[in-house]
Amino acid sequence: MEQANKDRSLVSKVMDGLVTGIVEEKYGAILPPQDVLSKEFDVSRTVMREALSMLLARDMLDVRPKIGTRIRPMSDWRMIDEDVVNWRFRAKPDPLFLRDVIEFRILIEPRASAQAAARGSAADIAAIREAFDAFRAIRPGESGYQAADELFHARIVVASGNQFFKQMAAIIRGALSTVNPIVNQKDGMWEKAVSTHQRVVEAIERRDPKEAEIASLAMIDYTAEEIGSSFTSEPPVR
Structure with missing residues (x-):
């Protein structure tokens, strides 16, 4: 053995x-x-x-x-495999890969946020709030910032209750690890990130699926705009 x-x-x-x-x-x-x-x-x-x-x-x-x-x-590569996901995100991102990352998030996260608002347990929603409070207490570049952001998004996916969405959490974590270093360099990004994340949390806490979905999409759209200003590529398709 x-x-x-x-x-x-x-x-x-x-x-x-x-x-x-x-x-x-x-x-x-x-x-x-x-x-x-x-x-x-x-x-x-x-x-x-x-x-x-x-x-x-x-x-x-x-x-x-x-x-x-x-x-x-x-x-x-078989991206559904978590090891493959982690390995793929090691490579230097190119514009098309970043486009695909944003489009993936647009497909998964807004719907997961809506489902978290509709069917997440009280414990699930409290865990999302806890992760958000930890996230907004840390600035980009400080120890734990990336982990806090990833935890926030992962807890929304878990709260959705969808077993397939949960399997996608590794890709979402990898996506955040790729886009955050790019967008966090821009002035005012941290304040915008906190406000867009807060809008999602509050919609989930109010049990408002429609607003949670819209808020999540707005959060990703802002990231897409910042990515688009850094790379020349086709815009994400919604």
């Missing part, structure tokens, strides 16, 4: 290293042969083979005869 746990830990470590190399474009389009990678990571071929098979299962790699192990485009 101890050896099995050690092997699993080693496979995870190798997977993490491979993904880092991929998102940093260390390998190009084709991974080196397994024996070369095994030497690079100082692991057995068995461990390397298992690590590669895990990435294959997540649609991140493609094995082709006479070509080798090809790295698939990030758009093909």
Whole structure:
């Protein structure tokens, strides 16, 4: 059992290293042969083979005869997998990726906010308020700011009661970790973020699904506008 746990830990470590190399474009389009990678990571071929098979299962790699192990485009990666989500958000964001991130949030978060207002328990709503109070007590750049913002959004998704929305929480956290460093550089953004977040909280507390949905959409729209002013790309589609 101890050896099995050690092997699993080693496979995870190798997977993490491979993904880092991929998102940093260390390998190009084709991974080196397994024996070369095994030497690079100082692991057995068995461990390397298992690590590669895990990435294959997540649609991140493609094995082709006479070509080798090809790295698939990030758009093909299985984003529903939380590990894949976290790895994907390590890469430097590009305008199209940011567009897709905003469009995803537009689809999920406003509806989750409405459902939180309609069906969230008293404990759920109290947890959202608690997360908001923690968020507004911290300024961008201070320790804990990003975690507080992520917790606020995650608790709304949980309060929606929708099991599929809950599965999307990792993508929302990743989206926030990507867009916040961009928009937080702008003057007045923190004050605007607090006011838009507060509008969502108060609508949920009043049990007003329609206003909660509108408030959540307004919160995301403001972020989209700030992102759009930083990158040239197509606007998010609602």
